[in-house]
Amino acid sequence: MSSAEVACPQEELYKSDVTPQAKEIALKELREDDLIREQSLEQMRDWISKHPAIKKCRTDSPFLLRFLRTKKFSVPQACSLLEKYLATRQIYSRWFRNLNYDDPVIQEIINCGYLVPLPCRDSQNRLVIMACPGRFDPYKYTTEDMARTHALVSECLMDDEMNQIYGYAYINDYSNLSMGHISMWSISDLKVMVNCLQSVSPMRHKENHFINIPSIGKHLVDFVFSLLNEKLRKRVYIHKSIDELKDSFSPSVLPREYGGEIPLADIVNNLKKKLQAAKESTLALDDMHIDLDCGYKLEGLMQEELGTGATGSFRKLELQR
CATH class of the missing domain: 3.40.525.10 (CRAL-TRIO lipid binding domain)
Structure with a gap:
């Protein structure tokens, strides 16, 4: 049984109205074609459903394609980016959650x-x-x-x-x-x-x-x-x-x-x-959840990657120079 609660069925069909020119750019710069896109979306949905920490996540195509296109359809890199995105939204909730217009x-x-x-x-x-x-x-x-x-x-x-x-x-x-x-x-x-x-x-x-x-x-x-x-x-x-x-x-x-x-x-x-x-769909992002306390050690990894060791302020920096 899937560990993650998904936002749409896996059989959801990709539909797009991007221009032919955009499709050419996607192929040239992102290595995207119909087959790669279909396979990558399926792989990401499967990964989300089996992830030990992801409890709820959007799995519709527009959302997952954010990550796949950013990482040029490297599924492992796209999955890693999604993982960091979900964790960051919770760790730094004062910045990234309750985005109410x-x-x-x-x-x-x-x-x-x-x-x-x-x-x-x-x-x-x-x-x-x-x-x-x-x-x-x-x-x-x-x-x-x-x-x-x-x-x-x-x-x-x-x-x-x-x-x-x-x-x-x-x-x-x-x-x-x-x-x-x-x-x-x-x-x-x-x-x-x-x-x-x-x-x-x-x-x-x-x-x-x-x-x-x-x-x-x-x-x-x-x-x-x-x-x-x-x-x-x-x-x-x-x-x-x-x-x-x-x-x-x-x-x-x-x-x-x-x-x-x-x-x-x-x-x-x-x-x-x-x-x-976009107000309702933006607020609905807060329904997504990744368990930072399940032993997956996401929070520590995120804090190490993002870097929280530097202290001070730019007022002090200006005065020192």
């Missing part, structure tokens, strides 16, 4: 335009996510509020097959960054969060662009850069101005405030509709 704090942060997926994809069909930390009030909100906003937006996007196949590009505008933003994160929490993003999140991070970094933010960016693995370090680009950024992104991709056509307020309103529509 009705939370007034999250709504305020979304309304200010701090984090938005842009409506137009880039030249390589990747979804572009823009973060503007200067729009986030570090004296009113906490690191937990920031992390939960990121987690909510990410969960809303990850079942989209176009995002799974083409991946994501990021634009980080550090205009108006203050010492409040620098000092709100402890070094240990930032280390865990960065490692969650690069080692636990089932997302294909393709490019990461930074613009308008003030002098007070340089140490923060340098520290984050030091935490990235070699592959992601090579995908980081620093721009001195919006004009330089336009060498990488067509103005049509950007909000009107950055030379594009669609006002940021309209982009925010579109995101709010998506988050509202």
